[in-house]
Amino acid sequence: MSIEQQLRDKLQDCAEAMENPSDMQKRIQEASYERYRNEKNNETSKSNLNIRMVACVLAVVLLAPIIIYTGPTVAAQIRTLLNLSGTEDARNFVTKDADSDYVITNLYADEISGNKTAQEVLARIYSGFPETKNFDIANAQITKGIRAGEKIHIFNIILMEKGKTFAEPHQEIVVNADVDTGQIHFVQTIGLEPYAAHAAKLQKSEAIAIANAFLKQLDVPIDGYEAEMTGAHGDEAQGIGQPIVTYKRAEDGKKLFQVNLQDGGMSVAFSPSEKS
Amino acid sequence: MKDINIEHWIERMKEGDSSAFQVIYDWSFPEIYRSVVFLMTEKNEIEDVMNEIYFQLWRSIGNYDANRPFRFWMHGIVLKQIQKWRTKSWRRFRIFEKKRLLEREEHLFSDRRILEAETHQEMLTMVHQLSYKLRAVIILRYYHEYTFDEIAELLDIPVGTVKSRHHAALGKLRELSPYLESAKEQELYVH
Numbered sequence: 001m002s003i004e005q006q007l008r009d010k011l012q013d014c015a016e017a018m019e020n021p022s023d024m025q026k027r028i029q030e031a032s033y034e035r036y037r038n039e040k041n042n043e044t045s046k047s048n049l050n051i052r053m054v055a056c057v058l059a060v061v062l063l064a065p066i067i068i069y070t071g072p073t074v075a076a077q078i079r080t081l082l083n084l085s086g087t088e089d090a091r092n093f094v095t096k097d098a099d100s101d102y103v104i105t106n107l108y109a110d111e112i113s114g115n116k117t118a119q120e121v122l123a124r125i126y127s128g129f130p131e132t133k134n135f136d137i138a139n140a141q142i143t144k145g146i147r148a149g150e151k152i153h154i155f156n157i158i159l160m161e162k163g164k165t166f167a168e169p170h171q172e173i174v175v176n177a178d179v180d181t182g183q184i185h186f187v188q189t190i191g192l193e194p195y196a197a198h199a200a201k202l203q204k205s206e207a208i209a210i211a212n213a214f215l216k217q218l219d220v221p222i223d224g225y226e227a228e229m230t231g232a233h234g235d236e237a238q239g240i241g242q243p244i245v246t247y248k249r250a251e252d253g254k255k256l257f258q259v260n261l262q263d264g265g266m267s268v269a270f271s272p273s274e275k276s
Numbered sequence: 277m278k279d280i281n282i283e284h285w286i287e288r289m290k291e292g293d294s295s296a297f298q299v300i301y302d303w304s305f306p307e308i309y310r311s312v313v314f315l316m317t318e319k320n321e322i323e324d325v326m327n328e329i330y331f332q333l334w335r336s337i338g339n340y341d342a343n344r345p346f347r348f349w350m351h352g353i354v355l356k357q358i359q360k361w362r363t364k365s366w367r368r369f370r371i372f373e374k375k376r377l378l379e380r381e382e383h384l385f386s387d388r389r390i391l392e393a394e395t396h397q398e399m400l401t402m403v404h405q406l407s408y409k410l411r412a413v414i415i416l417r418y419y420h421e422y423t424f425d426e427i428a429e430l431l432d433i434p435v436g437t438v439k440s441r442h443h444a445a446l447g448k449l450r451e452l453s454p455y456l457e458s459a460k461e462q463e464l465y466v467h
Contacts, residue, residue, distance in 0.1 A: 011403070036331055
């Protein structure tokens with residue numbers, strides 16, 4: 001008998017002679033399944049968090065004109081809204097009420113690469129914040145339909161530092177843009193320069209300088225606009241202690257966009273008449 | 277390992293049917309366990325590695341390509357996790373500790389409860405005296421009956437390397453074993 005055949009026979013005999021460790025089998029089954037279920041639940045929670053975040057960002061965008069007048073920062077709105085229970089973890093989800101009927105669709109990677117607006121938005125993000133080229137797309141969605149009586153078709157994307165989760169400190173950028181026109185409605189950054197570590201302590205000139213730098217990185221022209229700060233050292237009731245820099249057109253004083261400075265992050269919301 | 281309609285149970289598992297986990301687990305456990313016992317020399321670590329294998333198996337099962345044999349895919353996970361454990365283990369121990377561990381490898385499986393017969397114990401001890409690289413080729417070739425091409429894919433190494441390891445392993449086994457008959461050189465390359 002050849003050595004090969006002997007090996008086959010003996011290994012087979014040896015395997016069959018092994019006792020099946022029933023205790024270990026039970027322990028491993030329970031442990032591995034429980035670990036898997038936990039991870040699955042965490043993923044679902046994270047996914048739901050993403051969906052809620054984008055949905056909330058959308059809500060904030062729609063509320064942007066209101067926010068400009070009522071004061072609280074966009075980030076504060078997002079964080080507050082995140083605490084609300086949200087939508088389902090699904091490819092599409094539909095919202096219908098008296099004056100709204102819209103669908104939010106989670107995008108696949110190939111849909112992002114094949115979408116002109118998505119590519120324009122990504123190019124703009126990468127140009128302004130080159131470090132984001134290494135980020136992962138944590139979430140991308142398109143929302144289409146009628147909301148609050150207004151026709152919308154919006155692309156939302158969240159880029160997040162590679163290997164991080166929403167639950168831990170991380171760098172992130174969120175952008176909302178009109179799918180049809182490519183105009184940006186809203187941008188929020190977390191942990192990306194420029195930002196202030198202690199926004200509430202900023203002097204007016206410092207806050208405006210940081211807001212200007214942020215807009216410059218986003219390639220938003222600010223010539224012909226007057227910057228005005230509220231919040232930390234302005235109207236406390238409006239800014240919950242953190243500075244808001246509003247940009248008004250010099251010629252008629254119309255508010256066109258608003259930069260919110262938070263600790264470790266920035267955001268800008270464009271008024272409906274002046275999407276970037 | 278009896279054949280079952282694994283695709284059916286995988287589909288049910290993806291739908292959240294916990295009984296499907298049970299079926300897949302009971303079906304696969306004996307073979308995975310035996311493979312790990314053959315491939316690993318540290319008995320005390322087997323449970324941890326088995327845990328990791330099954331965790332990875334559950335989380336990856338959605339990506340399993342039904343056009344390929346499930347056993348092949350499953351063995352890929354087994355080998356990857358053992359390799360991962362070996363890498364971790366190497367980092368964990370300083371060189372002299374590793375050396376000490378290797379020196380006592382052959383005694384770790386002296387626990388007779390794991391095997392029913394002394395001859396089987398001898399076979400296992402002999403296989404464990406091969407280095408991991410040689411051992412993996414022997415187990416995949418003669419226990420799992422994979423071809424050299426399949427072994428190369430599983431181990432992610434060139435086929436030529438598989439053949440040379442196979443050749444070296446048989447040579448070593450001949451040295452170690454008084455009862456394995458020598459074979460002709462041309463018999464070493466069985467395809």
